[in-house]
Amino acid sequence: MEVCPQLPVLPLDRPVPQHVLRRRGAISLGPGAWGSALFGGPSPRQLCKRRGGVSYTSADQAVLYLHLLGDVRQRGPGPSEPEQRAPHSHVQVDYQSLHCLQGPVRPGARGQRSRCRRLSFQRFLKNPHLLRQQPPGPLHLVDQEYTGQVKCMLNKVDSWDFDIFLFDRFTNGNSLVTLTFHLFLQLGLTRLFRLDPIKLHRFLVMVQADYHQLNPYHNYLHAADVTQAMYCYLREPQLAETLSSCDMLLALVAAVTHDLDHPGVNQGFLVRTGHHLAALYKNSSVLESHHWRCAVSLLRESALLDHLPPIDRLNLEERLGSLILATDISQQNRYLARFREHLDRGDLSMAEPSHRHLVLQMTMKCADICNPCRVWRLSSQWSSRVTTEFFHQGDVEKKHGMAVSPLCDRLSDSTAHIQAGFIRHVVEPLFREWRRFSCTSLSHRMLAHLQTNLDRWMARSQRPETTS
Ligand SMILES: [Zn+2]
Numbered sequence: 001m002e003v004c005p006q007l008p009v010l011p012l013d014r015p016v017p018q019h020v021l022r023r024r025g026a027i028s029l030g031p032g033a034w035g036s037a038l039f040g041g042p043s044p045r046q047l048c049k050r051r052g053g054v055s056y057t058s059a060d061q062a063v064l065y066l067h068l069l070g071d072v073r074q075r076g077p078g079p080s081e082p083e084q085r086a087p088h089s090h091v092q093v094d095y096q097s098l099h100c101l102q103g104p105v106r107p108g109a110r111g112q113r114s115r116c117r118r119l120s121f122q123r124f125l126k127n128p129h130l131l132r133q134q135p136p137g138p139l140h141l142v143d144q145e146y147t148g149q150v151k152c153m154l155n156k157v158d159s160w161d162f163d164i165f166l167f168d169r170f171t172n173g174n175s176l177v178t179l180t181f182h183l184f185l186q187l188g189l190t191r192l193f194r195l196d197p198i199k200l201h202r203f204l205v206m207v208q209a210d211y212h213q214l215n216p217y218h219n220y221l222h223a224a225d226v227t228q229a230m231y232c233y234l235r236e237p238q239l240a241e242t243l244s245s246c247d248m249l250l251a252l253v254a255a256v257t258h259d260l261d262h263p264g265v266n267q268g269f270l271v272r273t274g275h276h277l278a279a280l281y282k283n284s285s286v287l288e289s290h291h292w293r294c295a296v297s298l299l300r301e302s303a304l305l306d307h308l309p310p311i312d313r314l315n316l317e318e319r320l321g322s323l324i325l326a327t328d329i330s331q332q333n334r335y336l337a338r339f340r341e342h343l344d345r346g347d348l349s350m351a352e353p354s355h356r357h358l359v360l361q362m363t364m365k366c367a368d369i370c371n372p373c374r375v376w377r378l379s380s381q382w383s384s385r386v387t388t389e390f391f392h393q394g395d396v397e398k399k400h401g402m403a404v405s406p407l408c409d410r411l412s413d414s415t416a417h418i419q420a421g422f423i424r425h426v427v428e429p430l431f432r433e434w435r436r437f438s439c440t441s442l443s444h445r446m447l448a449h450l451q452t453n454l455d456r457w458m459a460r461s462q463r464p465e466t467t468s
Contacts, residue, residue: 323360
């Protein structure tokens, strides 16, 4: 029997009956179909229900040669669990389906995971991977999942051209966990803070799962991208030579958690719909406050820092909040004014803890909105994603008879128009000050990309929207 080396081979524990072997061509299998119903199962109707394609090419009754026939995704809702988070009281917006208008959810573990989101305590109780019931594996457990391409990309993780979209594909949708775990090792934080690699891995898995996969923009991939940008900034001489290990730890944790549990709508929407988070945080930095409290919740749940003295843990949590709250774009002018004053006076001292913290806040802000400073092929993808998220919010607002928020109307706004305004009024002022602080080749390069991207968006805003 000639075996095609590209086909996976599935050894069977019993011979395949002749009546199955006579069924030439494709048969379909679904999850759990490897039971007795296939071999010897009397009902052809059951076979018809099964999804996915498998063909056999052998008369060998002990081996089945699998040939995937294309789309073998499980279609339909699957074994899902309803969203447990409480709906807000006024407008009954279905947050679970808010972004279902986007294209088909990518198959595989991520899509499945997004349908099975649970509250933290439920996840902790039901997910065996988050428990340590079984003996822990080798400390380099994450390394075992690396493929050659992933290793190759991680060798260049400090590159400003790092393609997080490609990295996410290579890691099978685990970019946030894989990247951040690697950066902790790279910066020596695991060793310095005596972090348990198992707890660190568990923490990152929970963080990744707490991002809403259906958000076109504010999902785990954005967090992974911000974390990679943060690492690039931490390597800049102004920071690498002055920041403490604690600062570095905080910066990475803030980057990876800064948009946790983002609902895919902005603060204005939450306030106008009377969402419980808006009430909880008194309509001020609502989302950022929630991201921070989620981050603290996962830190405590994972017990990652439990070996540190309580006073140090509380201090870390407070500083973490201060970094995440700095990403509130409505407060940008306040932060920028303080930073500019120090630069004008030339009195920014990295030996002074409060000054170092302000610099960390500015670093966090830069990492969060650095998309327009990336090369066009990456930057334009982020632009498209964020516009999609804005327009989905606008669609929901229209559906419920609400006034459409600025930048959220797909009939009157466009990606080019939104991006041109965002770059000129928000991104460029921030990165110009950043270059005054850290006048390196990276800062010059980011501003050069920014100008190129602005020119392209300006040109496009003069003509109808295109997709490329
Ligand atoms: Zn963000």
